[in-house]
Amino acid sequence: MKVTTRTVAEIGLVALALVAAWAPIGPSVVEDWFSTGIYPAIQRTVTPFSNSAPLALLDALSVAAVIVVAVALTRAVRAVRRTGRARPVWTALGRLSVAAAVTYLAFLFLWGLNYRRVPMEQRLLVPPGSPPPEAVVQLGLTAAAQINELHDEAHGSGWQQEPRDSAPLLRAFRDIQRALSDAPPAEPGRLKRSMLGPYFRWTSVDGMINPFGLEVLVNPDLLPFERPFVAAHEWAHLAGYADESEASFVGWLTCLRADAPARYSGWLALYWQVSGEVAQRERARIAETLAAGPRRDIDAVVARIRRSEKPWLRDAGWRVYDRYLKANRVEEGVRSYGTGLTLILGARFGDGWIPIRRDAPSRDRPPGS
Numbered sequence: 001m002k003v004t005t006r007t008v009a010e011i012g013l014v015a016l017a018l019v020a021a022w023a024p025i026g027p028s029v030v031e032d033w034f035s036t037g038i039y040p041a042i043q044r045t046v047t048p049f050s051n052s053a054p055l056a057l058l059d060a061l062s063v064a065a066v067i068v069v070a071v072a073l074t075r076a077v078r079a080v081r082r083t084g085r086a087r088p089v090w091t092a093l094g095r096l097s098v099a100a101a102v103t104y105l106a107f108l109f110l111w112g113l114n115y116r117r118v119p120m121e122q123r124l125l126v127p128p129g130s131p132p133p134e135a136v137v138q139l140g141l142t143a144a145a146q147i148n149e150l151h152d153e154a155h156g157s158g159w160q161q162e163p164r165d166s167a168p169l170l171r172a173f174r175d176i177q178r179a180l181s182d183a184p185p186a187e188p189g190r191l192k193r194s195m196l197g198p199y200f201r202w203t204s205v206d207g208m209i210n211p212f213g214l215e216v217l218v219n220p221d222l223l224p225f226e227r228p229f230v231a232a233h234e235w236a237h238l239a240g241y242a243d244e245s246e247a248s249f250v251g252w253l254t255c256l257r258a259d260a261p262a263r264y265s266g267w268l269a270l271y272w273q274v275s276g277e278v279a280q281r282e283r284a285r286i287a288e289t290l291a292a293g294p295r296r297d298i299d300a301v302v303a304r305i306r307r308s309e310k311p312w313l314r315d316a317g318w319r320v321y322d323r324y325l326k327a328n329r330v331e332e333g334v335r336s337y338g339t340g341l342t343l344i345l346g347a348r349f350g351d352g353w354i355p356i357r358r359d360a361p362s363r364d365r366p367p368g369s
Contacts, residue, residue: 010098017101020108027118035117035240036183042110043214043238047187050215051164056194057213072096111211114242120249123180124347125356131345133278139345140274140286144294146267151293154264159224163231164188172257173232176250177239179354186239189216191231201308206230209237221304225297228265229255245340248273252344256353268297270344277341 050057072092079088120126160166170188177185191207192215199205200219207218207230216234218227233251241247248269255266275283290298348356 014101017104030116031118034113040183046214050213051190056192058210059195114240120246126346137282143267143271144289147294148291150264153260159261168259173254176253188235191218202310203314228262229269248340249343
């Protein structure tokens, strides 16, 4: 068989993808070279473009991918029928493998390498170990008290349909980014609808980012008071915080520094998160402290989810996502959502819920740190 330059290049691309997938690149290298190096420049270029696009870029990419695969396999099958040989199928599969390798490399170098950056608990002053169960319950009680207090003011002010139109939320997002990293602040993404909307409904997914177009896609059924936190969480992903616990931590801090509607959204999201981590008895204990207004909002979220959720598809979707996270070196998988409570309860904060970094000047650290 004659080996052409194209064949060598294709084999090289597949080999490069395998090396990129398994190479033991140090987190500090990724942090300095990619996450706070070239990635911010990529994000600040790509996201404004995707924000201006009227449709979700991921939809267009997905349709194009399906068409390419279908055409390649159809041509291969026709060639087999015409020639009686299996070689066209193997050729098509080889080319699709090359396309998959290119797609994976694009994923890594546009966003995916952020999974390998230095973990947040190593960048902040966070003591080792998990918080005690009673501390988690107390956090849930605090969240309930906060949404009780904020409910009337938040509902009186109302929520922007597009969180990017909220100046307090944008300002808070910039402040938190500057506190956490010396990299330039990320460009917030516009919340977009997608053809994945039905899937989001069926699996109870609130949102995601497109790692190729660095855009934000959300569940179209989100209620107004859910949107600020979901936006801040997804913006955190755009800022390079790929880990779900870190994105939730950044999103929560962002909401807490913004106006009453955003603070209400942030505390409500934290209430949900704590409720999912504690036992039934403690969950009931926390729920008993809710006032009528927040209870109505929580009931509305439950009704939204139950209206469209398909449990079998939800469970299957989360199992796939768990494998995806573990394949990207997130050992906890979907359990990484819950580890955000460790950051909230363990991190040390300055004024205004500003987390204190390990590399902060000693004068900025609290006594005894």
